[in-house]
Amino acid sequence: MSGSFRFSISLSPLHSNEFPRIPVTKPRIHVPVPKPMAVALAKVVSPLRVAAPGVMVAAAGLEVDRVTEAELKENGFRSTRRTKIVCTIGPRTCEFEEIEALAVGGMNVARVNMCHGTREWHRDVIRRVRQLNEEKGFAVAVMMDTEGSEIHMDDLNDAESAKAEDGQIWTFTVRAFDQPSRPERTITVNYDGFAEDVKVDDELLVDGGMVTFVVIEKIGPDVICRCTDPGLLLPRANLTFWRNGSLVRERNAMLPTISSKDWLDIDFGIEEGVDFIAVSFVKSAEVIKTLKSYIIDRSPGSQIGIIAKIESIDSLKNLEEIIRASDGTMVARGDLGAQIPLEQVPLVQHEVIQLCRQLNKPVIVASQLLESMIEYPIPTRAEVADVSEAVGQQADALMLSSESAMGQYPEKALAVLRSVSLRTEKCRREEKHWDVTDLRIVSSSKLDEISEEICNTTSRMANKLKADAILVYTKTGRTASLLSRNRPDCPIFAFTPSTSIQRCLNLEWGLIPFRLDFSDDMESNLNLTFSLLKARAMIKSGDLIIVVSDVMQSIQAIKVP
Ligand SMILES: Nc1ncnc2c1ncn2[C@@H]1O[C@H](COP(=O)(O)OP(=O)(O)O)[C@@H](O)[C@H]1O
Ligand SMILES: C=C(OP(=O)(O)O)C(=O)O
Ligand SMILES: [K+]
Ligand SMILES: [Mg+2]
Numbered sequence: 001m002s003g004s005f006r007f008s009i010s011l012s013p014l015h016s017n018e019f020p021r022i023p024v025t026k027p028r029i030h031v032p033v034p035k036p037m038a039v040a041l042a043k044v045v046s047p048l049r050v051a052a053p054g055v056m057v058a059a060a061g062l063e064v065d066r067v068t069e070a071e072l073k074e075n076g077f078r079s080t081r082r083t084k085i086v087c088t089i090g091p092r093t094c095e096f097e098e099i100e101a102l103a104v105g106g107m108n109v110a111r112v113n114m115c116h117g118t119r120e121w122h123r124d125v126i127r128r129v130r131q132l133n134e135e136k137g138f139a140v141a142v143m144m145d146t147e148g149s150e151i152h153m154d155d156l157n158d159a160e161s162a163k164a165e166d167g168q169i170w171t172f173t174v175r176a177f178d179q180p181s182r183p184e185r186t187i188t189v190n191y192d193g194f195a196e197d198v199k200v201d202d203e204l205l206v207d208g209g210m211v212t213f214v215v216i217e218k219i220g221p222d223v224i225c226r227c228t229d230p231g232l233l234l235p236r237a238n239l240t241f242w243r244n245g246s247l248v249r250e251r252n253a254m255l256p257t258i259s260s261k262d263w264l265d266i267d268f269g270i271e272e273g274v275d276f277i278a279v280s281f282v283k284s285a286e287v288i289k290t291l292k293s294y295i296i297d298r299s300p301g302s303q304i305g306i307i308a309k310i311e312s313i314d315s316l317k318n319l320e321e322i323i324r325a326s327d328g329t330m331v332a333r334g335d336l337g338a339q340i341p342l343e344q345v346p347l348v349q350h351e352v353i354q355l356c357r358q359l360n361k362p363v364i365v366a367s368q369l370l371e372s373m374i375e376y377p378i379p380t381r382a383e384v385a386d387v388s389e390a391v392g393q394q395a396d397a398l399m400l401s402s403e404s405a406m407g408q409y410p411e412k413a414l415a416v417l418r419s420v421s422l423r424t425e426k427c428r429r430e431e432k433h434w435d436v437t438d439l440r441i442v443s444s445s446k447l448d449e450i451s452e453e454i455c456n457t458t459s460r461m462a463n464k465l466k467a468d469a470i471l472v473y474t475k476t477g478r479t480a481s482l483l484s485r486n487r488p489d490c491p492i493f494a495f496t497p498s499t500s501i502q503r504c505l506n507l508e509w510g511l512i513p514f515r516l517d518f519s520d521d522m523e524s525n526l527n528l529t530f531s532l533l534k535a536r537a538m539i540k541s542g543d544l545i546i547v548v549s550d551v552m553q554s555i556q557a558i559k560v561p
Pocket of ligand 4: 334336
């Protein structure tokens with residue numbers, strides 16, 4: 001392998017206002033499209049603009065998210081949003097037009113939560129997202145989130161909610177009921193060992209304490225409880241029980257991370273070609289590895305990314321291994337807050353974000369970012385501060401749950417995430433604390449280590465030269481991720497031949513992913529890209545661009561001709 005890579009920083013001497021640039025094929029604006037590509041473009045692309053006889057410049061042929069394109073045209077690329085947004089699709093947002101409205105509002109990833117709804121419902125949603133991408137030029141990725149096998153209540157026989165009042169007596173049972181025969185104030189629990197595991201005087205917390213009960217009596221399969229903190233019980237709410245101030249982990253700690261139902265959902269996700277599978281209540285790296293090998297076996301060559309949800313005590317014990325094994329992580333603050341004291345949640349969030357950055361894995365901050373917007377059109381000041389904090393910590397993505405799934409103002413909530421992100425990111429850039437964080441080396445081979453160093457240097461260089469953008473040509477997406485990891489000041493245009501990698505890169509901080517068939521000849525790639533981008537008014541002459549690729553290990557600084 002040695003000698004098979006080339007390392008060159010191609011920089012010609014800098015004269016006053018001149019920027020170094022690579023030699024451009026003459027004539028400069030007329031880009032000869034290589035024959036196979038011309039054929040490929042002719043198939044997908046219309047209209048083609050004929051620039052000179054025998055020379056075609058594609059006006060499209062470069063596929064990028066429609067909203068990003070509009071944003072770029074309007075504001076120039078310095079001001080594009082770097083923090084990505086994941087929206088949970090639920091009953092409030094599952095129609096085609098509603099999903100489209102979210103995509104227009106800046107949703108990068110659509111999440112479906114397999115805890116709720118039927119597979120048919122999810123299939124329709126996933127297909128609508130795909131259709132939206134194909135018909136309207138979006139690159140929204142799809143994330144399927146598994147149910148996991150923690151303890152939760154049943155679906156309340158399809159009631160939207162049930163109110164538990166202070167002092168009321170409720171029964172939690174492992175018996176199942178048919179709808180008409182369900183006794184009042186009775187809730188079925190999904191875990192068969194529940195009635196055996198709890199003890200009188202245990203505290204039963206619904207959704208981490210939104211409603212609290214105390215166990216007063218056990219009668220066979222029934223656990224009789226008194227409500228001590230009243231509130232709304234929501235379908236399939238999570239349940240934890242506490243004894244003497246500690247979370248009780250009896251046999252429920254032995255429940256499998258991926259249940260038999262989850263495996264069926266995973267098969268379904270693979271069949272539907274989802275981009276990410278988020279695994280709930282991950283306890284160890286093993287389960288991630290098992291799932292990955294299952295997917296490779298089931299669907300060789302598939303690009304499905306596995307997101308480890310950090311939401312249990314066990315996940316915290318094995319944090320680094322879990323993150324290493326995954327393709328990304330979610331700080332799932334909802335359940336996490338039910339398993340550890342609330343005051344620790346922000347500290348864990350910070351730690352996970354730092355660790356993910358070190359290990360080069362995208363990280364999503366999830367749950368209750370804008371909880372009040374389920375009901376109200378504006379967020380609380382505290383919520384805005386929370387969002388701003390996550391953006392300031394430079395998480396890759398923020399996630400909406402109920403706010404977009406069943407809240408009254410999904411688009412407004414999305415707009416808040418967007419504007420708070422933009423404002424906070426701008427402020428961070430203006431503070432000009434160029435990131436001097438010592439990033440650990442994550443590569444396991446010398447070749448990879450070289451691309452890592454190239455990406456670190458590129459980012460530093462882009463910041464110092466105040467470059468307008470970094471362009472990266474990447475077949476696997478890795479070089480793009482390594483650049484994103486540096487959180488440079490300018491946006492990163494990532495070109496990849498694969499639509500599924502394009503969608504996956506949509507989760508990562510600061511990346512603007514394009515789908516493009518490129519060759520091993522960097523010079524013709526650049527010429528092609530410049531003319532495509534210029535034809536769409538996405539860059540202009542004089543912009544300073546830094547270029548890297550995993551085709552050729554080099555850094556080039558170019559002033560757009
Ligand atoms: N596919 C769906 N069908 C029905 N309701 C859903 C669906 N997805 C989400 N919801 C609703 O949105 C809420 C918030 O979604 P999410 O945060 O994903 O779930 P949970 O709160 O159960 O962890 C859920 O509690 C549920 O009421
Ligand atoms: C995102 C979370 O998981 P879910 O919504 O599936 O419970 C969470 O617990 O914060
Ligand atoms: K879930
Ligand atoms: Mg959860």
